[in-house]
Amino acid sequence: MSGNSGWSGWSGWSGWSGWSGWSGWSGWSGWSGGSLGGLSGAAPGNPMLADALIRSRAAIGSADGLPSLRNPPPALPVFDAPENCARWEPNVRFYSMLFDILGKLEFAGVGNAATVQFREGGGAAVRLISMSRPQPPGAARNIYESQCNLVQSWAALRSDRMTEIMAEMAPQVAYWSAMLNLQPQRHKWTMELMNLALGVAAITSFRIKQALAVPRPSAFSSDIQPIIAVPEHGSLPSGHATEAYAAANVLVALAGVLDTDLHKRLYTQASRIAINRTIAGVHFPMDSIAGKMLGTTVAEFLLTQAGAIPKWKNDRVFDGQTMLDKDFIQSNDHEGSLVLALSSLPPQPPHTPIPPVKWLWAEAKKEWA
Amino acid sequence: MGDDTGAGADGGGGSPPNERATDPYLLWACDTGFRHSVADPIGDDLFVTIIIECEVSANDFYEWANPKGGQALRWVRVPKLYNVTAAWAKRTRFCTAQVRRTEVERLAKGDVDGFWMNVARFELAADVSTTSINPGDTFFEFMGSQNRTYAGVIDVGIPFARGDYRSQLSTGSVATMNRMVALWDQSQLKSGGVTSPLGGYGREWNERFKGQPTLQNFTMSKLLTGIGDVTDEARLYRAKQWDGVETAASHGAAVLGEMVGTHDYVTQTSHTDKASVTPVLAVQLPRRTVGNSARASLAAHVLDGLRWMLSNIGKTERLIVAVSLGTHAGPHDGSSIIEAAIDDLIEQTAVNSDERLAVVIAGGNSRESRTHAKFSLAPNKTRRLDVRVLPDDVTPSYIELWAPADVVFELAVTEPSGRRSACGAGQAVTSPNTGNEIAIGIYRPQISASGLGQMALIAIAPTVSGSAQHGLYSITIQMKTGNGDIHAWIERVNSMYDVNRPRGRQSYFVDAFYLDAGLHYADPVPGASYIERDTTLNSYATGKRTVVVSAIDELQGKPARDTSSGLARGGIHGTRPDVAAPGDESVWATGLQVSGVHSGAVARLRGSSIAAPRVARRLINKWKSGTARAEAARIAAQIEAHKPPSWVARPPGKLVGSGRVK
Structure with a gap:
């Protein structure tokens, strides 16, 4: 009750x-405080x-x-009608939709590359994204050393960013709400859609983390000394970056602010959330580069399953071998997400939006009318 | 006369290019398209401020740019401040000017219209003008004289409507509602007031405008008409778009209050001294000047401000000015343009051996900032300095290396990525980032406009957008011939007080041998580290005639832990600071109670910024003849001789100069 x-x-x-x-x-x-006051x-x-x-x-x-x-x-409600979703509690909707979405995704590990691909109804697999980790440590001027140097340098901002880092350990609902004036009742379907996006992003990133199995910065250097607990899963890609960019992209599409100042701000916010993890000492900058790519792709994919956009950008590749001295800095750059999704791209196999997800998208969209 | 397109021939006039003093910061600005040097994106038609040491006199330079009976040069504009008729003004050799961007770039390597015939050296003062100096037809110069002493302040957040400065003067023969006689806001693009007739920019209100046909509506009385209670003060500031007074406390309010305020926060009674009724001249700095000290426009505004104040007092009247702002880098031997300019003003306005102008400078709070390095190198020896450049920094980082003129050394800089750039004497080297934007520049002009000796500038672009890498930069110096001390300063690039958003992050030297000094005055193991706490004075604080003040605590008279420490480079112009004054209540209670922005408001501020105006107040009350430095030393010696029982024995001269002032 x-x-x-x-x-x-x-x-x-x-x-x-x-x-x-x-x-x-x-x-x-x-x-x-609900209507079942007695309860x-x-x-x-x-x-x-x-x-x-x-x-x-x-x-x-x-x-x-x-x-x-x-x-x-x-x-009796219609069998498997998407509208049935309105009857259930949020968790049930979440798991049901997550089941449908994940049912279309599969993982393929080839050599050093972790690939997430889409397959529907027994058709051909279409790549979502592919990621590979940097070469093993031991080579002169290796990538992990250069990335550790960057983490060490970013640590100078820990005092500045401490409260942000700690607040961002939870889903950054407050941040999006502050930016877009989200309110729990007025945007309840938006919130659920965001939750779904975070769920897909998290699960996808976890599967890739399991494959790439990159240790955290503190495993390479005892000078890093993170200021928050080091999560017990791989470093690459950054889950926070993945989720932050997934959220940013979904919100941009939902609020209809593509290519506006607000779009840039949401991206800047996402980049700051990602960088804060480096400052905290739990991620390399390259983890955020990868997370940004993955989060953007996940958002595009989710939106295709919602019938909101026709296609996602399916040729993103994260190559860890190119990450020597590569830093991740605050920016509003959006890598052409969604814009390219709406333009001409190499053809990809047809897909069918998932009815409940499409229903949820429609309900959320009404909140932005 | 002058070519109004600025298309004069290069070369010719003055010294050949490779013998002219060159400003390394100007070379950096040219290489980077002024991107990191000025506040606003700069087009070819915009004007950039420079500060100049003239070959003969500022007046001559003005007349070169504005020849009598001829057409004024259109690419250089000089404030009328430098054409006033007072005898002292004709003798001064320093001025500011606004120069069109295309010409200033040409002047970095050549000549335009005989500029170098009139100029010994100039530096970029990095203020870009969207509304250039308006010479106009108005010219106003105060010619009166009433044998008075004036107080002057150059700061931000000047609370001109505060009750202290509106009380009727009780001394003097001129009855006025306002102690604040004249006010010049150097900010641009603000409405209200009249464009300063002498400054040519900003806006001015001046009691002396009374009776002047085109200026009489811009007196201080008119400005303050209708002020009743404290809410009216806020409303007036808002109506006048006055910067820096939105908060309860401001730097300008604190400095002004310490110098000439009517409330004594030590005894909690009213002041009854001369300073509490002294008339005031105030210059409000532009917000972006204090918002980004890397752009170095403070020097030009201070010089203009001092000239303006002097042009508003009689030729025998006395002026004591508090300047509680400054930067880190510079020659630290009085040879910088601004230090020489201030000395020149003090010298030229003196009457016989009695100075009329005192400039009281805050020594700074940089002792623990790790922005100064010093070492000696024998031939064939090498020294490496490490500099930490922080991420997310919107300002560039500047490191100035100073060496004696007769030594020969090799200089190289290694970036965090390992890329190394070497630069020989007389050369300039730049290194790009992956996007082909210049990440670092190393400039070693044969003669630096910045001061005496050899100066090498290492400029690192901001790290916020990836223009340059953040991390550890290594500077390697290998001595070839000669001996001597080499100094390095990292320029201040954070926000000074009163600005809402932080703008920069301060880079600093890193050395494993640098030890915490704790409560000691000296480095725990002298010479162990190249990071040195001495010679950390404000860049403006090593001139010949200025009064430099460091900070102590009121209770025990101990130097503040971070108060900048003397010596000047080369020991020129004597030990500095000159005197010390309270900047904290005690070692446990930091700061002092000072005036807040609004009438009756109290705030708390600390440091040499507060110590300096307290000494200025003493000078206002006591100084009658001789030099200001000597007077300050005399006052301190007197107080030391009868120091309060709670005070410790007098600390070393490099921390308190001639002594302490209560």
């Missing part, structure tokens, strides 16, 4: 790139409430013990 506060067990998912799952969304505590504040499995309901049912229930059925009975 107390709804989502019962899901606080999901905060165990804080391992997802520091994503504290549902507990970070104060909007879900809306049950505490406000009621915890799940409340013995007193259960006892009261037993007694009440005994007092006012059917005299002969048989259930009195409603006449007419409730209509």
